[in-house]
Amino acid sequence: MKREQDFIVNGETVSVVVDTRDTLLDLLRDRLGLTGTKEGCGNGNCGACTVLLDGAPVNACIVLALEVAGCDVKTIEAVAAGGRLDRVQEALIEAGGTQCGFCTPGVVLSAKALLERNPHPSAHEIRAALAGNLCRCTGYDKIVEAVQAAAAGRPNG
Amino acid sequence: MKEFEFSAPTTIAEAVALLAGGARPLAGGTDLIVQMREGRRAVGHVVDVKRIPELTAVTPMPDGGISIGAALSVTRMAAHPALARYPAIVESGRMIGSYQIQNRASIGGNVCNAAPSADAIPALICLGAQAAIAGPQGRRTEPVEALFERPGRTRLAESELLLAIVLPPPPARSAAKYLRFTPRREMDIAVAGAGTWLRRDERGVVTEARVALASVAPTPIRAPLAERRLVGEIPSAALLDEAGILAAQDARPISDTRGSAGYRQELVRVLTRRALADCCAQFGSPVDVA
Ligand SMILES: Cc1cc2nc3c(=O)[nH]c(=O)nc-3n(C[C@H](O)[C@H](O)[C@H](O)COP(=O)(O)OP(=O)(O)OC[C@H]3O[C@@H](n4cnc5c(N)ncnc54)[C@H](O)[C@@H]3O)c2cc1C
Ligand code: FES
Ligand code: FES
Numbered sequence: 001m002k003r004e005q006d007f008i009v010n011g012e013t014v015s016v017v018v019d020t021r022d023t024l025l026d027l028l029r030d031r032l033g034l035t036g037t038k039e040g041c042g043n044g045n046c047g048a049c050t051v052l053l054d055g056a057p058v059n060a061c062i063v064l065a066l067e068v069a070g071c072d073v074k075t076i077e078a079v080a081a082g083g084r085l086d087r088v089q090e091a092l093i094e095a096g097g098t099q100c101g102f103c104t105p106g107v108v109l110s111a112k113a114l115l116e117r118n119p120h121p122s123a124h125e126i127r128a129a130l131a132g133n134l135c136r137c138t139g140y141d142k143i144v145e146a147v148q149a150a151a152a153g154r155p156n157g
Numbered sequence: 158m159k160e161f162e163f164s165a166p167t168t169i170a171e172a173v174a175l176l177a178g179g180a181r182p183l184a185g186g187t188d189l190i191v192q193m194r195e196g197r198r199a200v201g202h203v204v205d206v207k208r209i210p211e212l213t214a215v216t217p218m219p220d221g222g223i224s225i226g227a228a229l230s231v232t233r234m235a236a237h238p239a240l241a242r243y244p245a246i247v248e249s250g251r252m253i254g255s256y257q258i259q260n261r262a263s264i265g266g267n268v269c270n271a272a273p274s275a276d277a278i279p280a281l282i283c284l285g286a287q288a289a290i291a292g293p294q295g296r297r298t299e300p301v302e303a304l305f306e307r308p309g310r311t312r313l314a315e316s317e318l319l320l321a322i323v324l325p326p327p328p329a330r331s332a333a334k335y336l337r338f339t340p341r342r343e344m345d346i347a348v349a350g351a352g353t354w355l356r357r358d359e360r361g362v363v364t365e366a367r368v369a370l371a372s373v374a375p376t377p378i379r380a381p382l383a384e385r386r387l388v389g390e391i392p393s394a395a396l397l398d399e400a401g402i403l404a405a406q407d408a409r410p411i412s413d414t415r416g417s418a419g420y421r422q423e424l425v426r427v428l429t430r431r432a433l434a435d436c437c438a439q440f441g442s443p444v445d446v447a
Contacts, residue, residue: 001160020163020203023190043191044258045344056232056260062190063261066163067183067205110256131343132255 005069009034010078018065024058025049027065028075036076036105040134047133050106051075057110059132076105079112088112088150097146099137107133111147120151158193165205169291169320172206177293177316180204184212184228185261187254188270211320212265215239221326224289227265227319232256234264243324245280245333245352252276252337255344265319268301271311271376278305278377279352279369280335285325292317302369305376331356332439334432337371338424347372348416351380351404351428355387355436363387368400368429373408373421380407383429392437392444401430 001020006013009032016031028034028051040048042061049060052074079086088111091097098104107130114121114129121129126147127140135143164180166172176182180202183189192198206212212228215237223239231250234240240247246264253262253276267277268288278301286301293316301322304311313319327333337350350371357363366387368380383404390396410421427447434446 001162020161021158023194042194044187044254047255047257050257053260057257058260059257062186062194064163064183064186064190064203064205066165067186067207069165128343129256132257 003066005066007065007069007073008071009073010075011072016065020064020066022065023061024051024053024063024065024068024073025060028060028073031065034075034077038102038105040102045132045134046103047106047110048103050109050133052109052113055113055116057106057113057132074109076108079108086112087153088115088147091146091150092143095142095146095149097138097143103133103135103137107135107143111143111150114147115151121147123148158196159199159201161193161200162202163205164202165208167208167210169209169211169318172204172209172318173291173293173316175202175204176318178202179315182206182269182318184263184266184269185230185258186266187258187262188266188272206318216321218323222324224321224323225264226321227269228263229265231259231262231264235259242327243284243333245335245354246277246284246324249277249280249335249352252335264322268304268322269311269313269319271305271307271309273308273374273376274347274350274372275377276335276337276347276350276371279350279371280333281322281324282369282377282379283333283335283352283354283367284327285367287323287325289320289323290317291320296320298323302377302379307375328356330358330440331365332436334435334439336428336432336435338428346415349373349408349410349421349424349428351425351432353429353432353436355392355433355440357440361391361440361442363390363392368404368407370404370408370425370429372415373410373425378407378409380404380425380429382407387433392433392442394444394446397430397433397437397444397446400433401426401428404429 038048040046333354335352337347339345352369354367356365405422405426410418
């Protein structure tokens, strides 16, 4: 069933016609063309679809679009606003924490949310916070290093 | 997914009226949406209950206990200062999935999904949690322990809404712990889980004991043989060993791809003993167990 609904995505209010069955991921990718958010498993396991909902990372593939009406949705597209990479993104490049890149948007958002609530996480805390972001390429060590570097203010403050 | 209607009422009365018309409640959706997407559950009308203020509130109770809104996310629950007195609830909530999952998943959803492996349920049973329920006929309260009929099925009527989980105040000299075994540290389903709760007197004698097990029966279950063995005793390594053996006898596991029945019984034995030892450590009377 279709209906028109206002959403707040990356700080802008947009009016979209959605189907009740649309997930937040469908809303972002198919209705709004924000394809930085990826779909891996579609069932809450891989974290490729991670976005921030009122600041908290969630799996967009298992949230219905209509559930987030009026909530603040932030996607990877909002992170390097103005063309300048975020310190987490810089650190991932620097450390080799991104290869194919499919997991990276989700990793960046999970890591940013972690640093927001815990500016100096231990390696163990980083691993726990990123346990819901699967990566098939890096073996995780370099992702953890990158988040530690970003927390320490290297390389990009 | 089949077509469905979607509503997000802001009052309990509206939600109950919609459920009476055949709708299904949606809390965090980490079970329901997955089941709908995989075609395992068809729903004609989804009712998002997270906009009902009572369902996401933590409220102190007159007896000193607390009421936890059924749809409150695990993350928000864990951060609430009133939960500091219930560490076993916070810890078992934090075992559910990833951080992303915990930002959506609720303990109300964990209970209502009625999985034998549900991680929040054993600790709730151990702490004597009650379920506050609203339906077309009014409100009622049931022990959480009595809610489970079979895998995926509670004893709530389709028209009933779980409002809150109500925890009594923790008595003096009591402690609880839930442990589970999963092949992976995170993001995995418990092969077996054991929750324990002990209360003791000034001399250290156990006056009440509860042991609740996950993933070893069609529903979460108590372990009465183990519980009876503990009461009236001062915990020792030998006593906790025996309680573990008896809990394994109380378990009625099946064999499946995650573990054989015998393996699950062995896990129950070890997890029960360790959870009991943790309770003793919380008392400041550590007991050495393997
Ligand atoms: C990747 C992943 C990992 C997971 N890991 C774990 C884990 O480690 N341990 C674990 O125990 N679970 C796990 N789960 C399952 C799930 O996250 C939990 O069971 C969670 O607590 C469900 O809560 P929810 O709020 O998302 O429920 P929902 O999906 O919203 O609801 C679950 C069920 O309860 C019903 N319901 C919800 N609220 C009410 C109410 N107020 N009144 C009546 N009925 C209601 C719904 O209709 C539905 O049938 C995992 C799920 C995923 C996707
Ligand atoms: S696509 Fe959402 S968790 Fe994998
Ligand atoms: S970089 Fe390829 S999945 Fe992580």
